[in-house]
Amino acid sequence: MTQIAKAVGVSSATVSNALSGKGRVSADLVEKIRATAAELGYVPSNAGRALRTGRSNVLGLVLPDISNPLFPQIAQAMEVAASNAGYGVLIADSRGDVTTQTQAIARLIERGVDGLVVIPRRGTRIGSVSCPVAMVDTPSTPGNTVSADHWEGGAEITRHLQDLGHRNFLFVGHDQASNVQNDRIGGMKAALGSDTRHQTIWIETLLNAQPDRTSLGLMDHVKSGVTAIAAVSDLHALRVLTELQTAGIKVPQQVSVTGFDDLVFAPVVTPSLTTVHMNMTQIAQIAIAALITEIETPRTIDPNIEHKNGAAVSHTVKADTSKVSMELMVRASSGPAVSPATPSPNGEIL
Amino acid sequence: MTQIAKAVGVSSATVSNALSGKGRVSADLVEKIRATAAELGYVPSNAGRALRTGRSNVLGLVLPDISNPLFPQIAQAMEVAASNAGYGVLIADSRGDVTTQTQAIARLIERGVDGLVVIPRRGTRIGSVSCPVAMVDTPSTPGNTVSADHWEGGAEITRHLQDLGHRNFLFVGHDQASNVQNDRIGGMKAALGSDTRHQTIWIETLLNAQPDRTSLGLMDHVKSGVTAIAAVSDLHALRVLTELQTAGIKVPQQVSVTGFDDLVFAPVVTPSLTTVHMNMTQIAQIAIAALITEIETPRTIDPNIEHKNGAAVSHTVKADTSKVSMELMVRASSGPAVSPATPSPNGEIL
DNA sequence: CTGAAAGCGCTTACAG
DNA sequence: CTGAAAGCGCTTACAG
Numbered sequence: 001m002t003q004i005a006k007a008v009g010v011s012s013a014t015v016s017n018a019l020s021g022k023g024r025v026s027a028d029l030v031e032k033i034r035a036t037a038a039e040l041g042y043v044p045s046n047a048g049r050a051l052r053t054g055r056s057n058v059l060g061l062v063l064p065d066i067s068n069p070l071f072p073q074i075a076q077a078m079e080v081a082a083s084n085a086g087y088g089v090l091i092a093d094s095r096g097d098v099t100t101q102t103q104a105i106a107r108l109i110e111r112g113v114d115g116l117v118v119i120p121r122r123g124t125r126i127g128s129v130s131c132p133v134a135m136v137d138t139p140s141t142p143g144n145t146v147s148a149d150h151w152e153g154g155a156e157i158t159r160h161l162q163d164l165g166h167r168n169f170l171f172v173g174h175d176q177a178s179n180v181q182n183d184r185i186g187g188m189k190a191a192l193g194s195d196t197r198h199q200t201i202w203i204e205t206l207l208n209a210q211p212d213r214t215s216l217g218l219m220d221h222v223k224s225g226v227t228a229i230a231a232v233s234d235l236h237a238l239r240v241l242t243e244l245q246t247a248g249i250k251v252p253q254q255v256s257v258t259g260f261d262d263l264v265f266a267p268v269v270t271p272s273l274t275t276v277h278m279n280m281t282q283i284a285q286i287a288i289a290a291l292i293t294e295i296e297t298p299r300t301i302d303p304n305i306e307h308k309n310g311a312a313v314s315h316t317v318k319a320d321t322s323k324v325s326m327e328l329m330v331r332a333s334s335g336p337a338v339s340p341a342t343p344s345p346n347g348e349i350l
Numbered sequence: 351m352t353q354i355a356k357a358v359g360v361s362s363a364t365v366s367n368a369l370s371g372k373g374r375v376s377a378d379l380v381e382k383i384r385a386t387a388a389e390l391g392y393v394p395s396n397a398g399r400a401l402r403t404g405r406s407n408v409l410g411l412v413l414p415d416i417s418n419p420l421f422p423q424i425a426q427a428m429e430v431a432a433s434n435a436g437y438g439v440l441i442a443d444s445r446g447d448v449t450t451q452t453q454a455i456a457r458l459i460e461r462g463v464d465g466l467v468v469i470p471r472r473g474t475r476i477g478s479v480s481c482p483v484a485m486v487d488t489p490s491t492p493g494n495t496v497s498a499d500h501w502e503g504g505a506e507i508t509r510h511l512q513d514l515g516h517r518n519f520l521f522v523g524h525d526q527a528s529n530v531q532n533d534r535i536g537g538m539k540a541a542l543g544s545d546t547r548h549q550t551i552w553i554e555t556l557l558n559a560q561p562d563r564t565s566l567g568l569m570d571h572v573k574s575g576v577t578a579i580a581a582v583s584d585l586h587a588l589r590v591l592t593e594l595q596t597a598g599i600k601v602p603q604q605v606s607v608t609g610f611d612d613l614v615f616a617p618v619v620t621p622s623l624t625t626v627h628m629n630m631t632q633i634a635q636i637a638i639a640a641l642i643t644e645i646e647t648p649r650t651i652d653p654n655i656e657h658k659n660g661a662a663v664s665h666t667v668k669a670d671t672s673k674v675s676m677e678l679m680v681r682a683s684s685g686p687a688v689s690p691a692t693p694s695p696n697g698e699i700l
Numbered sequence: 701c702t703g704a705a706a707g708c709g710c711t712t713a714c715a716g
Numbered sequence: 717c718t719g720a721a722a723g724c725g726c727t728t729a730c731a732g
Binding site for chain 2: 048
Binding site: 352394396399400 | 708709710711712
């Protein structure tokens, strides 16, 4: 910046004003300064700006477990939304652990993030934090800022299956403590007609009871009349699907299978997997927008509260969840009334 | 910091020295300063430090496509390695596009990252960048800093399959332009004995020829004697596996199937998928260590080169690749000679 | 429309 | 062992 000022022969204040386009500089000077900046390959110093303005233009993204198969979609959407708004994204992995989650948040704060998007570990609440926080979980979680409507997604699944004539359902969950999974299954049950039957199995519970079990024992349920199996995740649907296929059960001719999340493999397997696709782009946009509004809204901060000690005020951001759409992806696995499978556009790898 | 200085009654220089533990302050003063800092909930300002030291302690991670199913493992490993070394990780998604990749790198530079880990888009080379860069690709890519030994991984797969008695192979790739995929298939072929036969199909090529094809046409190959199908990714292996199952072929009794990458679903499907697991933790550690060494090594930078115009010197970091291990995960899909499946510990979702 | 000055929070020679 | 001072690069009132 001093470089530019010298080269053009003006003050650094003028350079700053010209480059930021606040319109306090004559048009031709702006022109000249811009040109020189470009020529010099000028890159503004974030550190300088951050120190002066008190804002880093960086957001922190706290994930419960990066290795979650859904994470790529989330991270990508957040990165795009933040980037469009002029913010960078610093990631932190809480590794499924509440303590690590706290540490991860602390690390991000130390790095000076302006705000936090937190996808909490299994219904964890987060303590008070010294910057705005947008929580992404499920509508039934207190403090939730934005999320897909998992309940509604579950309802769409069972409505679809009932339309196909199914009346005897098996729901497959993994962890009974998960708000998201409970909402999904809750929605599934809520949309059931009175002429139906259903049971629910929880994989974790099964494994705790019999740690070395290798099958889900689906055949018993099928024999007892179940014709539709709806899982809370594509991962479990995949498990169900391949277990049935190995046992010689035809999907969807004998049993329909559905998943949730539209993971990368859902359209790739045979039969392709009927599932629910959440609009991550929308979720990310809403979360980021809410966060940025909060960040950029001038606040009168009581210096006594902020400075007396570290116990800062936590402001969890609220947003309008209603806009997020859940899309039922009808594919072959729920069959039979299915349009010819579109060739999967993905399946791209390295 | 001034707060602390005032409270304790010393200069801010002393506070800085005490807190950084450079040992220029008396023990009891250090003690007192530490205590007051903690009490005040002091969080050092990254911006101030960055401005003064010229280093942000943030690394940029450029990914070819965050939605790649392998990304979670990579991102997680990088985040942990960086975090252990005291660095934060800023992510950028190049969305499979070379232009976006360039923009993504530029954005990260503007945010003041000290170094970059780049996983390049399909054998893309990256232009010159004004900070150290560690490239993670495949050993045969020029400029590669660290990577798994994909060739060796491929060789392990076919050695294993030959040990099981297979002599007639089908290799399934996706994109002929991918260095990684070529290395994997190259390794598979190289380890083949002279008494074997093999063919290779490329999914993208098939789709280009027949855009609306829905099956890989595996049955023709099986009928012509293929007994082992090795894919370059678990995603394709899954496609192969389910397509065979749907056609009534027993896996592994009639045909063995193997994948690559040990994606999250590999141990979950039935039969569980034999695959190759790359040690991402090691890759990340090596990449980050190489990068940090480069960053923290004092360099005499010719100010004429750096400042004359933006054309900065690119220093691609080299590292020792030989340490990265590839682990063959023998599971049910390849074998008959397989130990009883361990119950999958994962399958955890939201 | 333009410039001189102050200051964000830190660290690092340099004196004492 | 401790302190006063300078300066990293920027922006923002405030003068002119």
